[in-house]
Amino acid sequence: MGIQKDIEELLEQGVISKETAERLRQYYRSRSQSSRNWVPIVFGVLGALLAGFGIILVIGHNWNMLSRYSRSVLAFLPLLGTQGLTAYVLRRKAYDRVWSESVAVLLILAVGATLSLISQTYQLVGDIEAFLFLWMLLAFPIPYVLRSPTASLLYLAGITYHALEKGFSFDAPFPGSYALLFALLVPFILLLYRKRPESNFTAFHNWVVPLSLIIGLSTLPTDPSPALMTVAFVALMGSFFMIGQWKFFVEQKAVKNGYRRFGQLGLLILLFIVSFEDYWSGLWSKLLESGYPPIEGLFKAHGIAALILTTGALILFFLRVRAHSLKRLDPLEGAFLVFLFFFGLASVHVPSAYIGSNLLLLGIGVHRLYEGAQRSRLGTVNLGALILVILILSRFFEVELSFLARGIIFILLGLGFFGLNYWIFQKRRTDG
Amino acid sequence: MDKKKLIWGAFGVMVLLQLGVPFRWIYQHEKVLQKGTPFKFRLDPVDPSDPFRGNYMTLEYEADSVPVEAPGAWDHGDRAYVSFDTTDQGFVRLLDVSQRPFGEDVNYFLSEVDAVHRLEGLKRGWIRLEHPFDRYFLPKAQARNAEERLWSPSEEGPSYAVVRIMDGKACLEELIVQGKPADRIIEE
Numbered sequence: 039m040g041i042q043k044d045i046e047e048l049l050e051q052g053v054i055s056k057e058t059a060e061r062l063r064q065y066y067r068s069r070s071q072s073s074r075n076w077v078p079i080v081f082g083v084l085g086a087l088l089a090g091f092g093i094i095l096v097i098g099h100n101w102n103m104l105s106r107y108s109r110s111v112l113a114f115l116p117l118l119g120t121q122g123l124t125a126y127v128l129r130r131k132a133y134d135r136v137w138s139e140s141v142a143v144l145l146i147l148a149v150g151a152t153l154s155l156i157s158q159t160y161q162l163v164g165d166i167e168a169f170l171f172l173w174m175l176l177a178f179p180i181p182y183v184l185r186s187p188t189a190s191l192l193y194l195a196g197i198t199y200h201a202l203e204k205g206f207s208f209d210a211p212f213p214g215s216y217a218l219l220f221a222l223l224v225p226f227i228l229l230l231y232r233k234r235p236e237s238n239f240t241a242f243h244n245w246v247v248p249l250s251l252i253i254g255l256s257t258l259p260t261d262p263s264p265a266l267m268t269v270a271f272v273a274l275m276g277s278f279f280m281i282g283q284w285k286f287f288v289e290q291k292a293v294k295n296g297y298r299r300f301g302q303l304g305l306l307i308l309l310f311i312v313s314f315e316d317y318w319s320g321l322w323s324k325l326l327e328s329g330y331p332p333i334e335g336l337f338k339a340h341g342i343a344a345l346i347l348t349t350g351a352l353i354l355f356f357l358r359v360r361a362h363s364l365k366r367l368d369p370l371e372g373a374f375l376v377f378l379f380f381f382g383l384a385s386v387h388v389p390s391a392y393i394g395s396n397l398l399l400l401g402i403g404v405h406r407l408y409e410g411a412q413r414s415r416l417g418t419v420n421l422g423a424l425i426l427v428i429l430i431l432s433r434f435f436e437v438e439l440s441f442l443a444r445g446i447i448f449i450l451l452g453l454g455f456f457g458l459n460y461w462i463f464q465k466r467r468t469d470g
Numbered sequence: 471m472d473k474k475k476l477i478w479g480a481f482g483v484m485v486l487l488q489l490g491v492p493f494r495w496i497y498q499h500e501k502v503l504q505k506g507t508p509f510k511f512r513l514d515p516v517d518p519s520d521p522f523r524g525n526y527m528t529l530e531y532e533a534d535s536v537p538v539e540a541p542g543a544w545d546h547g548d549r550a551y552v553s554f555d556t557t558d559q560g561f562v563r564l565l566d567v568s569q570r571p572f573g574e575d576v577n578y579f580l581s582e583v584d585a586v587h588r589l590e591g592l593k594r595g596w597i598r599l600e601h602p603f604d605r606y607f608l609p610k611a612q613a614r615n616a617e618e619r620l621w622s623p624s625e626e627g628p629s630y631a632v633v634r635i636m637d638g639k640a641c642l643e644e645l646i647v648q649g650k651p652a653d654r655i656i657e658e
Contacts, residue, residue: 110496114489121485128481149488156492158607160499161642176491179484183477 041066064133078136083188086140090147106159113155116148124184142186146177146193170200171215178222187239190226191246197223198250205257214339216254235286244287245296248278252300255347258340265321266344268312269381273347275304276374280354283368305370309399310428312377315436318392322385348378369405373398399429407458414466416459423458427451502641506634509554509577511601512561513631526607527652529631529645534584534599536567541588541595543569548583550599551638561630567597571638579633579640603633603642608652619647 042063049059104112123141131137150173156162157169174196181190201216227243234240255270281287282298292298311317351374358367376398384391406422409415430451512532536552538544553565553576572578581599588595619629627649634641645652 117488152492156495160495161606162495163602163605176488179480183481183484
């Protein structure tokens with residue numbers, strides 16, 4: 039109501055024209071409707087998905103009864119039909135989210151259906167990952183044209199499936215295909231965050247985007263040595279965590295901050311993996327033994343990925359330091375830098391890298407404990423304690439200890455956990 | 471630029487691309503199917519399933535290997551131009567393989583290297599090829615029936631694929647299973 043009143047006032051004062059006023063009224067009407075009426079959008083999209091899959095199943099059954107020409111003509115009908123619907127939506131229903139989202143989903147499926155039917159009709163051979171690549175390449179404009187976050191999510195699912203299929207094939211060419219397809223969607227994702235920061239569909243992207251990137255990166259070939267993949271993953275998780283620490287994401291509900299969750303969990307898992315001596319001893323010798331000098335290894339797919347992701351993480355880190363001072367950053371934001379340092383250090387002195395990586399985890403665990411205790415946050419305290427416990431238990435696997443000694447340490451750790459939680463409870467009660 | 475014009479412009483380009491790619495496929499393949507010369511390739515099959523394009527039979531051909539003098543020059547996935555002639559029974563017999571197209575007076579088509587084998591103690595070897603017409607789409611019931619007929623011994627006639635070839639480009643036109651078109655095999 040406040041907005042409507044403002045529009046009337048601006049119109050009366052001659053600040054805006056009648057046409058502008060009407061467009062503003064329409065826009066705010068549809069926005070308030072869409073924020074209240076997400077149910078029709080979801081059901082509209084579900085209906086479009088079911089209808090679309092039904093069409094694909096019918097088409098996938100092979101239409102052998104018709105001539106090649108008839109099949110070719112019919113193959114274009116789903117695509118022409120949905121393109122016509124798209125034109126109608128753009129002309130008449132541009133602000134109607136139900137129409138836009140449903141038609142966007144149908145159009146993505148129609149592109150796949152047409153390609154599929156023509157392939158069958160002409161016996162066109164190609165691997166499934168090549169088919170998915172072409173399908174997604176033709177579908178990438180759809181989220182932009184219809185401004186559809188649902189189409190964007192479907193596209194992300196498609197390119198992730200393409201990466202998975204490619205990862206399983208022995209001779210997949212063009213290892214950068216997933217990266218190219220993902221890059222095509224990046225401007226749309228950034229626009230989404232700018233124009234619709236509060237939307238639930240935008241929030242889904244906070245989970246789907248990092249998940250897609252993790253899967254996409256993990257399908258890269260790691261020949262001749264997987265060492266550089268660790269660097270790539272640490273940089274990626276570090277980037278996720280830093281993005282999740284950004285004001286825009288921190289101000290939202292925690293459940294919407296997929297970047298921070300993935301980043302934190304991923305970094306901790308990776309740091310635990312590299313806390314084992316086995317990882318460091320032989321790291322550089324294996325890399326060099328593989329027959330590729332380190333520089334040449336950087337030109338392999340995973341080497342290029344490691345370079346790009348590390349550069350991206352460094353840029354993010356400097357932006358974070360510029361926005362807040364180094365002291366105010368979370369230790370996990372700089373963890374990737376410290377890991378990089380140890381990665382290089384391992385080439386000259388393995389024990390230092392091994393001990394350093396353990397001290398890094400110890401520092402993070404202690405910091406979480408301290409921060410949780412200061413703010414009386416049970417979750418943070420328990421996370422810190424869990425990090426320390428797992429660190430200690432991990433070292434158990436590497437050190438020879440009697441059962442008695444291990445038993446005593448387990449008991450002490452368990453008592454420590456209980457004691458810590460009890461103390462926090464008491465502190466919260468006294469702090470009110 | 472006006473935002474609406476930008477969106478309509480993007481829509482126009484998108485429609486052109488989405489229609490243009492399948493149209494181009496059709497044009498290229500129709501040209502070969504109309505004007506190409508038909509050749510018969512004898513076969514042996516296996517049957518998987520492709521979730522997005524219906525069911526198909528994977529076709530393996532008797533004519534799928536070629537001897538080479540320098541196997542070291544070839545690698546898995548390389549493009550290979552394969553020259554051929556026909557036997558007395560009219561089936562394709564592979565002759566030679568090259569990394570460049572052959573001349574106009576030679577029958578050849580474009581294939582792909584699947585595996586390279588070296589003869590022990592010798593510099594020579596042979597290449598196994600993966601032809602671009604190694605799948606045939608059929609309804610599930612027909613594919614199953616066709617596969618069973620292919621594996622069972624019979625004197626009804628040979629099983630082969632009819633492939634149209636023009637300027638090195640090959641298009642699978644028809645599949646004949648024991649003398650009968652695969653499209654017409656009905657589930658018994």
